[in-house]
Amino acid sequence: MFSVRRPSPCSERLRVLDVGSCYDPFSRYPDLDVTALDLHPATETVHQCDFLNLKVETNESSSQLSASNTVAMTNEASDNTVLQDITPQTPQIDQDSLDEPNKVERHEARVGAITSLPAMSFNVVIFCLFLEYIPVAEQRLRCCKIATELLKPEGILVIITPDSKYEGHNNFLYKAWQVALAELGLARIKYQKKEHFHGMVFRKGLCRQVWQQDSQRMLNEIQEKMTA
Template identity: 40%
Template sequence: MAAVEGREEHIRLAGIMKGLHADLRKKFKKCKDAKDFEQIWKEHCGDTETLRQYADAMHHLATDHWTKLPETRIDWCRKTILEYFHGGGLKKALDKVSRRIQVHKAKKLERERSDQLRNETDEQTDGSLDCSSDQVCYDVTANNRLRVSKEVSETHTGLSTTKITTDIGVPVRGKLRLLDVGSCYNPFAAYEEFMSIGLDISPANSTVHQCDFLHLELTDPDPIALSKEDSFDNLPDKISQLPRQSFHVVVFSLLLEYLPSADQRWTCCCNAYHLLAGNGLLVIVTPDSHKQHRNAAMIKSWRQAIESIGFVRWRYVKLDHIHCLAFRKLHTGEVRDKEVGPASSDMLYIPQDFHDDDHEDAEVVRHSGTESDNENNSRTFEELPIFWDSDNSN
């Protein structure tokens, strides 16, 4: 009986969340222009009662139900972050970058020698890699601290001014500065490895700061302040701005699918890029109850879009009900293995973007059906409150 009641409560709480998602998407699909778009989001962020109910539902699901799983989404994030920064992941990535730079230097030298012979001149060249004050290319594998240098203007992500950059080298010492966006209850604060800052438009408790991440103001970094352990201890309850390149990790756990438009998901990823130091990690968890191949095209599209902003994928895992992705931010002047293809915000789509209103309404109310349908839905709800399609066909 207790198990049945627990499942019913789980489904009730999940229904609150699914209902808000469907209602928000429906409103956005009726937008005629950007002004309407902004007004609907502003009204959504101001609907404190609806957001409070959503935050309470999410909090109860996360703390009363999902913690019973052998490995939760938070467990996966923590394990992946620690492996990257302290388990050799970052060092291997930087060793690979160092080898790539050497290949780049060798190819440049070969081209210069070829040009020299072709032009039949006596000009000498040392074959070194051209590094201006605006683009610094170096091997960061031996760094023992955050290295400060000039960063290239990032016109591809909306900022066009040259600014100070802090690139993360190895070994990484001290607590990892982690920004958990859409945090609800700041679960990473329970781990001593992290200096965790939770942001949400509707916090579930006082440890989370209220913030509309889509409209966050990005300020200049202060490397001196960032060298202190207490650099973020005195943040206000409501945050409207944060310094660029100040975090080791940004986490989007069940965030991107909450947003009703691909443009908003793109903005979130661009903001994450600016807030991360070079070699920082963007961790994304998004729900999907189907097998890996079902939405493989979507994940491939996400990868191309996110990498075009200035990331490279470091890890991808498909678990039973979620996709788990981790992207490393390129450090200053880094040379890629290969060019990333053209990308745009609409590549950060989710299946619900293509559902019509009738389908959305059916998704919210659908708790009856065949015994097989109900069993499939119950298994899904044991992990996540939301999923991309109600059937489990593959």
Template identity: 40%
Template sequence: MASYEHKQLAQYLKDVHSNLRISAVTLGAKEAWARHCKNKDALLTYAEYMEKLATVFWEENYGNEDSSATSRIQWSVELCNDYFIKKEFVKFSAKDFEISKKLNIQLSHKESFTETLQLLDVGSCYNPFRSYNLFNVLAIDLCPANQYVKECDFLNVHIGKETIVHENIIKELKQKSFDVITFCFLLEYIPSSDLRITACENAYKLLKPGGLLIISTPDSKHVGANCKLMKCWQYTLACLGFSRIRYEKLKHMHCIGFRKALHKDVAVRWATIHKKPFMDFSIHIPQDHSKLEHHNTTIPNIDISPDDFKHLPFSDL
């Protein structure tokens, strides 16, 4: 069972997410996000709490299947090893070329990855990927928890011809320069579907052709509970130019690997063929549909149950 401090830290994070979503309803998502980004004290507290949860409490469960914090990182590393090192990308590339012929598209891009993979870890907090030699990591967050992370608002960062860092702040990110981009427990932080789509659009611009976007999102329910929601995610990412290459529902989260297709229309073809009536162009999370009981932007004092944090580093945010 989680300790009192563990639960208190996790509850703070949960409340920050909840109040950001409420602010998005009352103020509009963009305005709510802008105000949130200016609240440096709250961001610093969030970063400190997140790092402590990860490096103190989550480490106790390292290697345990109940540890979402560690397994999401390991899942991402294993996918990258299979895709890049074991060259699984070759079969997906062949499929892109096969589909392109059916669409009468002349592909001008082929995969070209660096030996040490260029990884952009968005919403990194404390840069958990830095211990892996497989990657050259650029870790970014609204408020870095340590010196290994750069400050950056990924939703509003300028994407251009080079990556520019000034005094530990990202001023510009170079387009088509990353082999891998990770969104580990990021999208549920962002307060609206439109802004989550913006994050994925930016990832598309920054990835090399054939590069990977890896997403993990918490969900402790059984595999079928939110399957339609996950299908909508797949449909939306396909419309943006991503092909889903791996999906796994672990005990407390979804882990998804998307490949940037060599031509956007290759992925769009899947969306066109497989669209179901319930699918729409959106990236919703279950909490978007929850009843909003608080209409203020302060952090409320909410009673919590130990069961809420029995397994997850923080309850399904």
């Protein structure tokens, strides 16, 4: 989808949250430790999850959960700050969902539903052909806010949405995305337009206030162009 150079081998796999995963396509890559979510999973490796209602656990609230369903987090802001391994078994599991026949109709070995995840626990959150299924703008922004809370500092949010128009046709829309997500502390670092989709990559900054100031600057530029 994106033309990127393959990074040098690293000691740890990137922790990836694939939202709206459907059939878990990113788990095929060995460098990625993928947690796949979908409201209606297509494979047994995908967790059932209503992302709009997902609870993001902070350090304080996570400490109240059982040890088997939590991930220990450090508070040191350094390059060595790490989380213990996040496996498909570590998020909070709604055990009742395993007993409901409609949840296991398509697969006998359905994994549990996820109702919460720890804050700052992923290097990458992916919204691939996901947001266009959410009809309300406020809900789409809420999804991005949840993703921001789940990202580690300097983690990235990847958004891929359909767009069959010629390049530049929806520039105003893409600029609006940039402004809105800057308010959340996300800076757009890459944009690519293909024939039938466009992709954007946003990085979570270390200082949210900086990107909020940049958001206001971009908004002023848009308003000036509209009134010119």
